[in-house]
Amino acid sequence: MAHAEAGGSLAVPNVQALAETYNRSDEQIPGRYIRDEEAAEEVIVDHDISSAIPIIDVNKLLDPQSSKEECAKLGSACKHWGFFQVINHGVPNEVICNFRNDITEFFKQPLEAKMAYSMIPGNLQGYGQHFVVSENQKLDWADLFGLVLRPIDSRDMRFWPSHPPSFRNSVDRYSSEAAKLVSCLLKFLAVDMGVEPESFLEIFRGQPQSMRMTYYPPCKQASKVVGLSPHTDRMGLTLLLQANDVQGLQIRKDGKWVAINALDGAFIVNVGDTLEILSNGRYKSIEHRAMVHPTRERMSAALFHAVYLDATVGPLPELVKNDAQHQDFPKTELGKLSGKTSTASSAWWNPVSPEKKQDFLPVDSSWRSIAKHGVRRRIGVPLDEERDSIGDHASFAHVMRALCLLLLLLAGPGLQRERQRLHTDTRMFMCDLPLPAYGPALPFWD
Numbered sequence: 001m002a003h004a005e006a007g008g009s010l011a012v013p014n015v016q017a018l019a020e021t022y023n024r025s026d027e028q029i030p031g032r033y034i035r036d037e038e039a040a041e042e043v044i045v046d047h048d049i050s051s052a053i054p055i056i057d058v059n060k061l062l063d064p065q066s067s068k069e070e071c072a073k074l075g076s077a078c079k080h081w082g083f084f085q086v087i088n089h090g091v092p093n094e095v096i097c098n099f100r101n102d103i104t105e106f107f108k109q110p111l112e113a114k115m116a117y118s119m120i121p122g123n124l125q126g127y128g129q130h131f132v133v134s135e136n137q138k139l140d141w142a143d144l145f146g147l148v149l150r151p152i153d154s155r156d157m158r159f160w161p162s163h164p165p166s167f168r169n170s171v172d173r174y175s176s177e178a179a180k181l182v183s184c185l186l187k188f189l190a191v192d193m194g195v196e197p198e199s200f201l202e203i204f205r206g207q208p209q210s211m212r213m214t215y216y217p218p219c220k221q222a223s224k225v226v227g228l229s230p231h232t233d234r235m236g237l238t239l240l241l242q243a244n245d246v247q248g249l250q251i252r253k254d255g256k257w258v259a260i261n262a263l264d265g266a267f268i269v270n271v272g273d274t275l276e277i278l279s280n281g282r283y284k285s286i287e288h289r290a291m292v293h294p295t296r297e298r299m300s301a302a303l304f305h306a307v308y309l310d311a312t313v314g315p316l317p318e319l320v321k322n323d324a325q326h327q328d329f330p331k332t333e334l335g336k337l338s339g340k341t342s343t344a345s346s347a348w349w350n351p352v353s354p355e356k357k358q359d360f361l362p363v364d365s366s367w368r369s370i371a372k373h374g375v376r377r378r379i380g381v382p383l384d385e386e387r388d389s390i391g392d393h394a395s396f397a398h399v400m401r402a403l404c405l406l407l408l409l410l411a412g413p414g415l416q417r418e419r420q421r422l423h424t425d426t427r428m429f430m431c432d433l434p435l436p437a438y439g440p441a442l443p444f445w446d
């Protein structure tokens with residue numbers, strides 16, 4: 001059975017091409033895309049105002065008359081939802097339109113033209129699929145395109161499409177306008193947290209930024225497939241643009257999926273895992289997924305904003321409570337750990353530098369901490385020459401995961417969210433490990 005190399009993904013069919021074939025025929029789509037149970041989970045539709053994610057108005061944030069109130073609303077959105085929409089954000093309409101048009105143009109091209117920008121082994125930029133590690137794995141109904149956008153000198157222009165001709169310029173402008181907006185939001189988040197805005201901005205110095213564009217083709221069996229599997233974003237803050245008017249984003253709230261109604265012209269912003277740690281758990285990095293439409297394609301572009309590469313990430317000192325009632329997040333050297341963690345969104349950011357290759361073991365292996373962050377944060381993805389030791393780490397991960405699940409199960413429904421998170425996190429952690437070292441297929445894989 002074939003398995004993916006560390007950090008890579010097995011080749012799977014192009015979903016857009018697959019959709020063109022199957023949507024026109026009477027044949028059922030391949031079984032690997034059928035995920036009846038997951039797709040059938042209860043979904044609350046976000047028409048009802050009480051289930052809608054908060055809308056933050058940047059004009060109100062900037063206006064001294066309304067700033068305090070809007071900033072409190074922003075903080076509350078990050079605490080209770082982990083998601084919000086942002087309007088009057090200052091990113092020119094023309095920049096968004098050009099960006100949208102060029103993404104659409106790119107995906108519209110014949111398959112061969114897009115394949116010129118295919119991902120290459122060990123590199124998660126380009127066009128293709130992430131996270132596919134086993135031939136038994138269920139698949140997402142989507143094609144992805146990843147690019148590192150900032151710092152500018154980290155751009156790998158081999159992956160930047162030259163067609164449509166305006167693509168590079170559109171992405172560049174969009175990237176810099178988005179970075180400005182993110183700086184503004186980070187400043188107000190610091191105000192809400194009661195910390196020095198400058199010290200917070202320093203943590204995001206240089207604004208590392210990567211992008212994942214996702215194309216979800218229509219699917220005649222849409223109610224049985226998942227567009228993008230449930231996950232949390234690993235970075236600080238994600239700025240998501242639904243690139244056309246087809247809805248599909250769902251977020252996990254109180255154990256149920258809530259369908260988000262993306263407002264035209266607004267961005268959807270969500271707290272990533274790093275920001276959750278920085279805020280000492282005050283803000284929540286929430287699980288989300290994307291579903292597909294039976295007759296219409298959907299496109300989205302997520303911009304992930306990371307902390308400065310070598311920063312030590314732990315709760316901001318001002319937010320550490322250090323008392324028996326609260327469990328503070330452990331301090332974690334992101335540069336040391338994130339390059340070796342699992343998801344594409346971090347793996348492509350932080351290639352493991354030679355001096356940081358050792359130390360796979362947990363900094364803090366208390367069950368609470370592992371439950372919170374997932375084993376994936378603690379144990380990295382080894383490079384080729386370190387494969388020999390992977391067995392130990394893999395079995396350590398299995399044992400820790402089993403222990404955590406048992407403890408959480410015993411602890412009762414109050415900890416359901418932690419359990420779900422552990423499940424998701426460890427699944428993601430497993431994604432990038434070279435499976436042959438594991439032996440048989442993982443029991444918790446889909």
Ligand SMILES: O=C(O)CCC(=O)C(=O)O
Pocket residue numbers: 212214228233240248249288289290299300301302
């Ligand atoms: O397509 C969407 O709405 C969600 C995309 C997303 O969550 C991601 O790219 O991380």
Ligand SMILES: [Fe+2]
Pocket residue numbers: 231232233238288302
């Ligand atoms: Fe996401």
